Amino acid sequence: MRKKVIFDTDPGIDDAMALLFAEAHDSIDLMGITTVFGNASIESGTRNALFLKKKFDLKADVAQGADIPLVVEPGEPTTFVHGDNGLGNIDIPDEDFGMVDPRVAHDYIIEQVKTHPYEITIIAVGRLTNLALAYQKDPSIAPLVKEVIVMGGAFKFNGHTGNVTPFAEANILGDPHAADIVFTAPWPVVVVGLDVTQQSIMDTQYVEKLRDSSEKYGDFIYKITRFYADFHKKTANLDGFFVHDASAVAYAIDPSLFTTKKGNIRVVTEGPAIGHTMFKSDPRVYPVDEWSNKPLQHICIDVNSEAFLELYMKTLV
Ligand code: BDR
Ligand code: CA
Numbered sequence: 001m002r003k004k005v006i007f008d009t010d011p012g013i014d015d016a017m018a019l020l021f022a023e024a025h026d027s028i029d030l031m032g033i034t035t036v037f038g039n040a041s042i043e044s045g046t047r048n049a050l051f052l053k054k055k056f057d058l059k060a061d062v063a064q065g066a067d068i069p070l071v072v073e074p075g076e077p078t079t080f081v082h083g084d085n086g087l088g089n090i091d092i093p094d095e096d097f098g099m100v101d102p103r104v105a106h107d108y109i110i111e112q113v114k115t116h117p118y119e120i121t122i123i124a125v126g127r128l129t130n131l132a133l134a135y136q137k138d139p140s141i142a143p144l145v146k147e148v149i150v151m152g153g154a155f156k157f158n159g160h161t162g163n164v165t166p167f168a169e170a171n172i173l174g175d176p177h178a179a180d181i182v183f184t185a186p187w188p189v190v191v192v193g194l195d196v197t198q199q200s201i202m203d204t205q206y207v208e209k210l211r212d213s214s215e216k217y218g219d220f221i222y223k224i225t226r227f228y229a230d231f232h233k234k235t236a237n238l239d240g241f242f243v244h245d246a247s248a249v250a251y252a253i254d255p256s257l258f259t260t261k262k263g264n265i266r267v268v269t270e271g272p273a274i275g276h277t278m279f280k281s282d283p284r285v286y287p288v289d290e291w292s293n294k295p296l297q298h299i300c301i302d303v304n305s306e307a308f309l310e311l312y313m314k315t316l317v
Pocket of ligand 2: 009010012014015039125126245
């Protein structure tokens with residue numbers, strides 16, 4: 001049976017690449033796209049989702065979500081990474097791409113989970129605000145969710161600790177309170193952090209091959225990733241770019257590509273380490289302990305990146 005997926009996203013260049021990967025793979029039934037602020041404003045991000053839906057004839061609903069974090073001050077959209085329009089400044093036609101779902105994203109999530117109990121996988125590749133709002137509004141959904149796969153955070157495996165501050169990754173830093181709620185809620189969470197996403201790099205040769213061999217998606221992905229590749233060249237002197245959000249989709253398709261570790265996850269919500277994700281894997285209960293009474297979750301600590309990149313190529317071609 002195909003996996004029913006709600007894709008929670010801030011599109012976003014690598015978000016779009018992940019979305020098309022999910023759409024193209026046989027094992028995934030992409031039911032809904034819920035948008036959140038982040039790489040672009042909520043208006044641009046939602047418009048990008050509707051644009052992708054129309055351009056690639058996606059059947060998924062698009063529901064618009066949060067435009068600000070739960071507690072912290074909202075940051076500016078990360079246009080220096082994703083371009084002013086969130087999709088690498090490609091030309092997006094000035095036309096109507098259709099309507100959003102009448103439900104706000106967190107209500108959409110609640111309703112879909114209740115309609116399809118134990119069947120929905122949520123892949124979240126932006127700030128976790130919509131998921132936290134859904135859980136806060138109706139905690140009874142948590143045990144009904146099949147799995148929550150999150151791209152975000154960093155736990156120092158393979159040397160990765162942060163990409164916005166020395167100790168925080170963008171999606172978690174953008175709404176640390178939401179992330180802490182999601183990681184400590186009683187649904188099964190798998191975190192696909194920088195520990196693995198920065199181990200997978202699509203270099204120029206790879207993207208050129210994708211452009212030339214994927215008739216449906218290749219040219220589009222090549223075009224949107226020029227801005228993203230420039231950003232990685234300037235900031236990390238990389239030939240190519242990290243494959244963040246598509247790594248979370250890869251986990252949904254084939255978890256055996258990843259090595260995981262079980263434990264409690266919490267997020268620092270103030271001070272200089274705000275947005276830092278922390279992991280406790282030892283079973284010891286401490287005298288003062290706001291960890292051991294929380295559900296055990298999983299984090300990814302390693303990836304077979306060669307097999308992942310092959311899977312991405314094979315799926316889109
Ligand atoms: C995450 O931040 C965004 O720029 C990407 O879309 C990804 O979800 C990586 O830190
Ligand atoms: Ca994203």
